[in-house]
Amino acid sequence: MDIPAHGSNEAARIALLRSLNILDTPPDERFDRLTRLAKRLFDVPIATVSLVDTDRQWFKSCIGLSVEETPRDISFCAHTILDDDLLVVDDAQLDPRFADSPLVTGDLGIRFYAGCPLTLNKSLRVGAFCIVDKKPRKLDATERELLRDLARIAERELEVLQLAATDDLTGLSNRRGFEALGHHVLALTKRARSRASLLFFDLNGFKQINDVYGHAEGDRALVGFAGVLRGALRETDVLARLGGDEFVALVAGAQAGDEAQIIDRVRLGVARYNRDNRRGYDLKFSVGYAPCGTQDDTSIAELIDIADHAMYANKRAAREKSPRSEASALVPAQ
Template identity: 55%
Template sequence: MKVPDYPENEDVRVATLRSLSILDTEPEERFDRLARIAKRLFGVPIALVSLVDMNRQWFKSCQGLAVTEMSRDISFCGHAILGNDIFMIADTLEDERFYDNPLVLNEPRIRFYAGVPLVVPNGIKVGTLCLIDREPRILSDEDRELLRDLGQMAAQELSSVQLATIDELTQISNRRGFSALAHHALNLCKRMNKPASLFFFDLDFFKEINDRYGHAEGDNALVNFSKILKESFRESDVVGRLGGDEFVALLTNANQTETQLILNRLEQVLKDFNSKQTDRGYDIVYSVGMVEFDPSRHHSINDLLVEGDRLMYAQKREKRSKEVISS
């Protein structure tokens, strides 16, 4: 039996899922209806809306199965979230990854599986809409398209939960979304004794950009900086906009060398961006406060934010002092 691998962004993926506050909640008609539709349209005995937690898969809707969760180690959905499209096993007994899986040998005796990943607005795959049959089968191209459509509908229902945590302008996490994700990520780091660091960014001369070029250009600067951050940091890092021109990034499971490499990449990406935008009239420049997570001093994400904010302003004041001296 093949145990499913973990995605590279597993810390953020689990934090995103848990920030939805949907695990272990009561059944909801909107999800049950989609699972019933899938079960009926495809003529399968089992259809699930499955959410893949750290060590389990939990079913928000479970049509045709009497249990509400299973171990992730033996799950098919744990494999499905590793890809971007439908994960299909036409006949489990012919597949070396699954022929001796307990879910194949015992109830529900899976012979066919097809699961489409459920992707929320920040691009994270939190689970699947999946079909299970006790007989081997293959989905046609038309069937696959229908399953994708149903999966997108299920993802939209999950997204409605998450939308309140996304910054409308930059499409990255807002303060509420960042705090929820970072809270879970820090708890994971504590439990697994992994390092974490917070970076508190503030754009320099942002008021001048708004005053000289207008608020639309100021918005462009914010959007561009959010893209620069997403390109520079890893998928496993939590990036957010707190408001105005303040941005944050939480690095998890990165030692000092890896952290420095990420900062070097950020500087290079920003340098390349500024050099290619010579007709814009200004460069994007930032100040940053960097804080290493210390469980003995930082009891919450807010403690990290307060210290990062203080260090960022200290750097900004130092820059201004040097500008005054040089002038």
Template identity: 50%
Template sequence: MLTAPIPFDETERLEALRGLRILDTEAEERFDRLTRLARRLFDVPICLISLVDQDRQWFKSCLGLSATETSRDISFCGHAIMQSDIFIVEDALGDDRFSDNPLVRGDPYIRFYAGFPLTLSSGYRMGTLCIIDRRPRQFDAESYKDLEDLGKLVVSELETIQTATLDPLTGLSNLLGFELLAKQCFAKCQRQKQDATLFFFDLDYFKEINDRFGHHEGNEALKAFASILKDAFREYDVIARLGGDEFVALVSHDHTLSPSIGILHRLRQNLVNHNMSIPVGYQLEFSCGTARYNESVPRGLEALLKDADSNMYREKRQHHEIHDNQ
């Protein structure tokens, strides 16, 4: 068996994949209708929208299989994303690359595979729209064009999601994007037996910045704080702007090692450096509350946000009391 290779731009490809905010999300009709159409059009028992993650291929839409994911190293889709056009295996049992693959020798007994690589406008290939049969078959030019057209519709839906989940001012996730990414984070915590910490941030005295310097400067302050947050957290942590001057971050970690103290120390130091280097007539300050997600006794995102928000306002009241007494 030939193990699925790794693209040369894998790090950037995975970053683009996670930027879609779609891994481990619920099934959606807009994707399922495309796999239903493909299965009928090509008369195959199995049709998938498969996204190739670091160590697995995960199915956003899956018809004909009970699994929601499989290991990447045995996947056909891992091979398909290595090329720009449709990847076709007409008889896997007679193909040295796949003849002893467990997905060929065992369930689902793949013999025919055709996968259109889902290529974003950025050029990165996320996965495939693929059709699978349990018998060998040929793939003619008309079928090739039909699968290509359906695959482009899947790409369009993926990029629509990406646009809908970004905050246009800061480039961070918005509330919808955060909810989708948080579900992914919690699913990862369940799989890997990890906890997570939710940070809830609110800029202090933001109204005064808007009142004194105008909304344009207020927007600059929001963008600056977003940049400071990105520098303080890891690139795979979930960071979002909920709206106004409220930001959140979600960090997965081991049960015993919460990163809260280290992250907040780094964030405050970055903020000091920013305030010293960019004199704009005001200082950026923030209040923060946290809440802990425990994978053994999981709570929903709404409850975590409520607790972290409450803790944040407790700190904010203390800041205002100190400020008023000065």
């Protein structure tokens, strides 16, 4: 078994990794979403986001393993960070670097490994996004590119930590984080020739909640609606609070008609929230959406703008139909 070497920039690499304040933190849905997606796309039992510390690899996300870390000197990912491109091991039992590793000869029985380094600040590889199987296999060119794409999204999530791109109140991404992450997710869906859709939500009467019940109650309403969105959307969808009472969701792989089903789930979730909490007011929302086809070249910022305009059109239509009601009709963006 080859003990992985340390790169010439090891000190700077470790300093950057520690500055993220991510080591030994609880599971994070943003990373778990990616490993679940990788497990499904590649049909493998194990997928991880691994961060290589001084003497260990620690898993920020790990699907299919019950451990949180392994020693660095036996890890595949410690080899992966020594190069810019993928490390692919078709059969670890036939590779002299890993054949006698306890990860191969022991109960885990790794046979196949593919990892893509996670690089920040252009040159510092802090970890790897990897998939593992207990039987030998190969990756074709398309699968290799898909693994790179997933690693780029994981990198963007790490960059989000650097940019402090999370909304402190709700725990969702903020506008900066959403635009950065959404750009990569949208590119991934286009590469896969898959449709996507962006939904724009606005809370009706939110100013009145603040004015009548106070800003603390307004914050409670925002947190409550964020929870409704988490429950209504899929684990692989990207959610954000853009600011104030505006929320967005980017749904990758959305089929025509999925938007109406998602909005129905949000409406049911809001109704349940109102029934269970009884705060003296009801949460209500307006919504618009902007689909993005496989051939479209629309940016995340443009999709937000289109869906925003659709949301306001829906809100106006609802007011004209019933001036006392703030429930919007569903009108798709054109």
